[in-house]
Amino acid sequence: MTATLGIVMLCHTALDRAAQLARHWADAGCPVVIHVDRRVATKDMNALRLAVADHSAIGFGKRFVCDWGTWSLVAATQSAAEQLLRDHPGVRHVCLVSGMCLPLRPVAELIAYLEAHPRTDFIESVTTADVGWTVGGLNIERFTLRFPFSWRKRRRLFDRYVALQRRLGLRRRIPDGVEPHLGSQWWCLTRETLSAILQAPDRARIDRYFRRVWIPDESYFQSLARRYSTGLESRSLTLSKFDPQGRPFVFYDDHLELLGRSDCYLARKVWPRAERLFATYLAPPPWPGQRLSPHPGRVDRQFSRAVERRLRGRSGLYMQSRFPRPDRENGKTAAPYSVFHGFTDLFEDFEGWLSRSTAARVHGHLFAPDRVAFAGGERFFHGALSDSVDLRDYNPRAFLTSLIWNARGDRQVFQFSPRDSQACNGFIGQDTNAHVWAITGTWAIPLMNQSGGFGAIRAEAARLQRIETRHLAILRSAQVKAQVRIWSLGEFLENPVEVLQAILDETAPRRPRGLGEVPAMRPLDGLAQFLQDLRNQGMQPTLVGDLPDAPAKGSARRHRSVAG
Amino acid sequence: MGFWQGYRLRLRRRRLLWRSFRSRRALTALADRTSALDPDSILLFSTLRNERNRLPWFLDYYRRLGVRHFLMVDNGSTDGTADYLVTQPDVSVWHTDASYRAARFGMDWIGWLQIRYGHGRWCLVVDADEFLVYPFCDTRPLAALTEWLDTGGQRSFPAMLLDMYPKGPLEMQPCRPGQNPFEVAGWFDPGNYTAVRNERFGNLWIQGGPRARVFFSDAPERAPALNKIPLVKWNRRYAYVASTHMLLPRGLNLVYDEWGGERSSGCLLHAKFLNDFPARAAEESRRREHYQDGAEYRAYADRTASATDLSCRWSERYQNWRQLEILGLMSTGGWT
Structure with a gap:
């Protein structure tokens, strides 16, 4: 039986976990197309192929060399998604996951949920003016500047080129039909929307434009889904949190209970050696995972607390990893x-x-x-x-x-x-x-x-x-x-x-x-007499002030006028 | 920092590396099992002398955290330390009888081993009485921490030395061989530390704790430094300058946030003040092989029996890393 949900999985490390996850999806009837970074060694690749060889529903997409924040990630996704749609006509929804995305609920539940929303695209998609989370302060400029230099490897060149373009007022024209939106890289789109994006008559032009946009994996599908979707729900089904430097938070074994409180269907990114998380959430049905009432607020709080701790710290604390410069203390002491x-x-x-x-x-x-x-x-x-x-x-x-x-x-x-x-x-x-x-x-x-x-x-x-x-x-x-x-x-x-x-x-x-x-x-x-004695010795007591009903009133008043 | 100062630090670093290189002849391998290392192994380096009693618990402690291989230099032990280490499957042992003091308190030897085996790996350099505590160390192995540091491009991780001591006179409470030393020395000073920035090397210089309070209350400037950077993603061009207090290049010492936020840090629980400390103090102040001629051992020996109780009313009993985090001695930083 083939389910109505198909999976596109991007991975580059921890391939044993990727194999395990792919088998988990396939066991539930979901066809999977895996994209493996071309830099992965042949030996590891063969091991992965072998690990999933007995599953006909698991296929491999054309391999690209993928670098963070570059077009290659979109190209890999496009190609794998095309392959999935072509080979599995029964698929109604396509979910983009990574080799470190762990399903937090039984796959059957996700399938049932998507079947109940047959025309809905789940993709976080926010206009550039409204996002507060972008690293480097680039919002709309992601779409209007050019980024030929790697942010990770050539940071200084990157920054200087951005500054130069700003100064010279260089701008790219955003193509017609593209309304810039940003959002989480991990989405779940309907066959209709995804096909429309992939088969758009002007796709070559659009792709050419997005090739030079910064971090297109967070904007390509997010912008184009707005163009074609008939029912877009702007949220990701994947729980994914980022720290102030823009790297995703990692989930470990001790997050088990916290993840149980999330109302998301998937979580990224999970530490490959989090044995307990994988054992719990990938257990074969009947699903033994703990049923906890969802409490997404608590999940959010824990991670925003970490961000707060990293950026603002605890007021009045001076220690080995917090030693603020003067006036950067956010409070010089801890309490009044x-x-x-x-x-x-x-x-x-x-x-x-x-x-x-x-x-x-x-x-x-x-x-x-x-x-x-x-x-x-x-x-x-x-x-x-x-x-x-x-x-x-x-x-x-x-x-x-x-x-x-x-x-x-x-x-x-x-x-x-x-x-x-x-x-x-x-x-x-x-x-x-x-x-x-x-x-x-x-x-x-x-x-x-x-x-x-x-x-x-x-x-x-x-x-x-x-x-x-x-x-x-x-x-x-x-x-x-x-x-x-x-x-x-x-x-x-x-x-x-x-x-x-x-x-x-x-x-x-x-x-x-x-x-x-x-x-x-x-x-x-x-x-008063003592003060007068001091004065007589040539010292002027200026700070005592005017003593009331002192015997030597006149002299005290005179002192005050001297003190001004 | 001017060009000239930068150049001098560079010369200094190269001199340190040269010293390490030369000291290689002082080391004789007793057991070399380094061929088993893979690139992701977390290594532990240590110089020791007469630590046979502490070693079983020490090795177990770090094995549990996920240290894959121990590279130890035995400096003329007479209590069977080397014999014991040679039997351990994940330990490589070198022996030397050379002067600890002349080898920069063992750092030259460690430096050479790090040049040879540490390059590109996460290296932990600790003494046999130092036990690393880091955020989430009860649920996450060391590899979780180092991978997190790796993704953030962070090359070094600080852990302040936290002196642990028993409640009551030191001599009264014996610690059995192989026993968790913190069952005996389970107390620490929760909040009497001072830090200043060392402009030359960029590190923080932290002092305080029970040693400053008891041994150096009239000469605090001589109290031992507590700042340590024991965990570093090593490169063969790095060098420790003084014990593990600071490194060159100086960027490795910038493990603290200067803009109000907190970076992650841990603590090194220091199991030094046990019932064998008085005997050690007597021996070491005689040997004069330690820093400042073992000034702190002498400060202790001079005080004779009157100051053997390091605890006070506000000493706190150690429970777990979270307690140290709440007290502000270490921080999770942005890790959660």
């Missing part, structure tokens, strides 16, 4: 985090208050000069990060990005001051995930209570002010991407509760409004 600049100098136990009021992980001064102050005074943190200052300062940026990456899912918060290592300031300023809350000038508070010679204290004050000024310049620059809020100590003291409320709202957005508890402020008596 907050930096509190100057708060611990003003409040007693600010960290304790913040960790009691929010669910965030509140660290101390991570960049402190003596020790990395992880939350809870731990020696190690997520990812086995160490509290060693040497390790941190060896690569502070890696320390910060690792910390955020390792603890992603958990909001990280740390304290900062001009006494800490300033190595990451530029990086944090450029990071959209960073939320920087800064009170400037609070470094004066611990200094004012410090014992020792005033000369040393004054020198330290000048040093801290210099460092903080540099940091502020980064935080206030036009290029800053972090969310930055800055108050001078004086401004902050005008309405501290409002700021604390804003901090809680942002760090723990889902907690009920209202401050349950307010952190205790350190005594500021004597600060």
